[in-house]
Amino acid sequence: MKTLVIVESPAKGKKIQGYLGSEYKVKASFGHIRDLPAKKEDIPKKYQGESWARLGIDVQKGFEPLYIVPAEKKAVIAELRKLAGEADEVLLATDGDREGEGIAWHLVRALGLKGNFKRMVFHEITQDAIQRAVQNTRPLDYALVGAQESRRIIDRLCGYGVSPALWQSIGSGLSAGRVQSAALAALARRELARMNHVHADYWRVLAQVMPEGEGADPFTAVVVSIKGQPLAGPKDYGADGQLKADSPALAITGEQAAQTVAFLKAKGVKVAKVETSAYSTKPPAPFTTSTLQQAASRALKMGAKRTMEVAQRLYEGGRITYMRTDSPALSEEATEAARAVAVGLFGDRCIPAAPRTFAAKGNAQEAHEAIRPAGKDFKAPDQTGLSGEELSLYRLIFTRTVASQMTDLQGSKTTLHLKSGGVGLQSSGRVILDPGFTRLYNDETDKKDEQQLPNVAEGQALPVKDARAEVKKTPAPGRFTEASLIKALENAGVGRPSTYANIIEVLKNRQYTALVKDQLHVTWLGLVVAAYLQDQFPALVDLAFTVKMEKDLDRIAVGELKREAYLTEFWTNGLEQTIRAARHGPPALALGKFAGVVVTARQEQIVMVRDGKAVPLGLALVPDTLTPELVETIMAGETVRPRESRGPAPPATGKARKSSARRKKTA
DNA sequence: CAGTGAGCGAGCTTCCGCTTGACTT
Numbered sequence: 001m002k003t004l005v006i007v008e009s010p011a012k013g014k015k016i017q018g019y020l021g022s023e024y025k026v027k028a029s030f031g032h033i034r035d036l037p038a039k040k041e042d043i044p045k046k047y048q049g050e051s052w053a054r055l056g057i058d059v060q061k062g063f064e065p066l067y068i069v070p071a072e073k074k075a076v077i078a079e080l081r082k083l084a085g086e087a088d089e090v091l092l093a094t095d096g097d098r099e100g101e102g103i104a105w106h107l108v109r110a111l112g113l114k115g116n117f118k119r120m121v122f123h124e125i126t127q128d129a130i131q132r133a134v135q136n137t138r139p140l141d142y143a144l145v146g147a148q149e150s151r152r153i154i155d156r157l158c159g160y161g162v163s164p165a166l167w168q169s170i171g172s173g174l175s176a177g178r179v180q181s182a183a184l185a186a187l188a189r190r191e192l193a194r195m196n197h198v199h200a201d202y203w204r205v206l207a208q209v210m211p212e213g214e215g216a217d218p219f220t221a222v223v224v225s226i227k228g229q230p231l232a233g234p235k236d237y238g239a240d241g242q243l244k245a246d247s248p249a250l251a252i253t254g255e256q257a258a259q260t261v262a263f264l265k266a267k268g269v270k271v272a273k274v275e276t277s278a279y280s281t282k283p284p285a286p287f288t289t290s291t292l293q294q295a296a297s298r299a300l301k302m303g304a305k306r307t308m309e310v311a312q313r314l315y316e317g318g319r320i321t322y323m324r325t326d327s328p329a330l331s332e333e334a335t336e337a338a339r340a341v342a343v344g345l346f347g348d349r350c351i352p353a354a355p356r357t358f359a360a361k362g363n364a365q366e367a368h369e370a371i372r373p374a375g376k377d378f379k380a381p382d383q384t385g386l387s388g389e390e391l392s393l394y395r396l397i398f399t400r401t402v403a404s405q406m407t408d409l410q411g412s413k414t415t416l417h418l419k420s421g422g423v424g425l426q427s428s429g430r431v432i433l434d435p436g437f438t439r440l441y442n443d444e445t446d447k448k449d450e451q452q453l454p455n456v457a458e459g460q461a462l463p464v465k466d467a468r469a470e471v472k473k474t475p476a477p478g479r480f481t482e483a484s485l486i487k488a489l490e491n492a493g494v495g496r497p498s499t500y501a502n503i504i505e506v507l508k509n510r511q512y513t514a515l516v517k518d519q520l521h522v523t524w525l526g527l528v529v530a531a532y533l534q535d536q537f538p539a540l541v542d543l544a545f546t547v548k549m550e551k552d553l554d555r556i557a558v559g560e561l562k563r564e565a566y567l568t569e570f571w572t573n574g575l576e577q578t579i580r581a582a583r584h585g586p587p588a589l590a591l592g593k594f595a596g597v598v599v600t601a602r603q604e605q606i607v608m609v610r611d612g613k614a615v616p617l618g619l620a621l622v623p624d625t626l627t628p629e630l631v632e633t634i635m636a637g638e639t640v641r642p643r644e645s646r647g648p649a650p651p652a653t654g655k656a657r658k659s660s661a662r663r664k665k666t667a
Numbered sequence: 668c669a670g671t672g673a674g675c676g677a678g679c680t681t682c683c684g685c686t687t688g689a690c691t692t
Contacts, residue, residue, distance in 0.1 A: 175681050
């Protein structure tokens with residue numbers, strides 16, 4: 001054997017081995033192979049006495065990290081070290097992104113490589129691309145490694161720096177971090193907005209208008225204005241249930257609505273204007289991890305974690321490309337394959353003359369291509385022999401990929417403007433002229449209110465067959481689902497494809513959030529933790545924190561910013577001071593709608609307090625379902641036991657969490 | 668005198684990101 005090639009994933013390695021032949025030995029590192037020690041028992045004896053040992057970073061000495069090989073990686077390192085010793089050269093073919101560069105450097109150190117190594121990078125796995133990558137190796141990029149280390153150090157300092165403040169203030173075993181705390185804060189803001197939302201009633205008036213001609217069907221028009229003033233809808237009301245001060249809209253009473261109904265029935269309507277415009281809709285881009293999780297959630301009702309498990313099996317079975325990616329780009333061969341499948345299904349005219357290309361968003365690292373069927377001939381779903389969830393997910397990926405190369409949907413949108421005295425009405429409808437890609441893949445973006453409108457002429461008078469008024473309530477902002485939270489995090493640049501599903505698992509394991517039907521709600525514990533962090537560490541819960549970090553890491557990666565200077569500014573002159581100055585003690589969360597009631601933590605429990613009486617809150621009670629009656633029931637409960645009292649100690653939230661976390665770990 | 672249990676104090680918890688199996692429940 002001459003050359004050892006090290007990749008991150010064994011499935012990838014197997015494939016590349018086939019392209020490279022027996023002159024090369026391809027092996028996997030199984031991701032990162034060294035890390036900061038997580039627990040005290042992982043810290044080597046000689047460092048255990050050091051003041052910085054708990055952090056695993058000697059902040060006084062240029063933020064030097066203490067790296068260890070985790071127990072489960074010892075065997076991998078031993079084997080790689082042996083093979084590296086037998087090889088003339090080692091090609092570090094880890095992913096072409098910041099983390100991949102970091103892994104490559106850790107391999108150099110852990111395997112004790114001495115100059116006989118090069119960096120090999122590729123973005124798609126084809127014979128050509130692999131051959132090219134082998135010919136075009138480059139040296140290790142130490143500045144990029146520095147950016148990766150800085151990222152790791154920042155996350156450790158945030159997580160292990162701030163979590164103890166939560167133990168002292170709210171309960172033991174709690175956690176904070178750059179990613180999870182930003183996600184928790186987003187969930188908490190939404191839950192609080194729902195709790196504080198005041199519904200407003202508004203009226204809608206609808207008319208069934210009869211076009212001319214025999215056998216014609218009535219169509220629905222909605223009243224949009226009275227005497228030139230627009231009618232108030234949900235957008236015109238604030239969260240306090242009041243009409244917004246700057247809103248020009250008219251809020252009508254039930255009486256006025258009834259009068260309008262009677263008026264329309266008696267007078268009929270006149271066609272004031274007919275507007276028709278063509279529109280087209282592009283197919284959505286091929287899947288990234290985030291969009292796959294969103295689509296699987298909508299179409300298949302699969303959670304993020306489950307989606308990734310099934311996708312992993314498809315990947316290992318050679319059915320799809322890599323499932324953790326932030327790039328929607330298709331390789332040339334995949335683009336051709338998708339177009340060929342489309343033509344086979346729907347004929348020559350279902351694809352545009354020029355292939356479509358898709359670019360990643362700004363913050364993407366693009367180490368991989370989009371998630372798509374593997375190979376250069378996509379297997380049709382029913383020819384795969386797959387079944388159950390694997391088949392469903394494969395079909396979703398197959399259709400999305402092929403549809404991405406098909407023609408736009410072409411349609412025509414018509415809006416009828418109707419009048420009846422001072423009352424203005426509107427009716428709109430769409431006609432699909434060419435379904436384009438939607439013949440294969442239909443995103444949920446389709447509108448439900450697609451009525452076929454009749455041909456009418458401007459100035460024409462039409463009778464109103466029926467009219468009715470309905471009262472509606474302005475809706476509170478909707479809860480996040482797993483999918484919509486992932487989308488929000490991705491848009492903010494928080495988290496990575498390999499961690500999206502995990503972020504939600506962490507929030508669930510900490511009992512900061514729970515699923516109710518398909519929606520994520522924040523627990524009382526989550527609200528109290530979020531309130532504390534918002535008070536004491538506002539920078540940590542700001543979605544902009546990661547954006548700033550990424551910019552700084554990019555500067556480190558190109559050598560514009562020194563790692564140590566950046567970390568000194570962040571920690572020594574920043575977060576460390578904030579931690580020192582942080583107030584210890586739980587926040588008192590006032591519940592706007594319930595005067596005199598406060599939620600806070602006492603002796604490791606979340607309690608509701610009124611007039612000095614504190615009662616523990618059950619974890620099952622969803623915060624935004626709290627009612628005045630429920631408050632009374634809770635407050636009639638048993639007071640939280642003072643620490644001095646005899647008798648069995650109340651179950652601590654920390655204990656409960658710990659045991660559930662343990663179970664998780666061993667599972 | 669031996670065994671039990673209350674009470675006290677010490678020690679631990681925690682991050683993000685990259686990868687799969689080896690474990691239970």
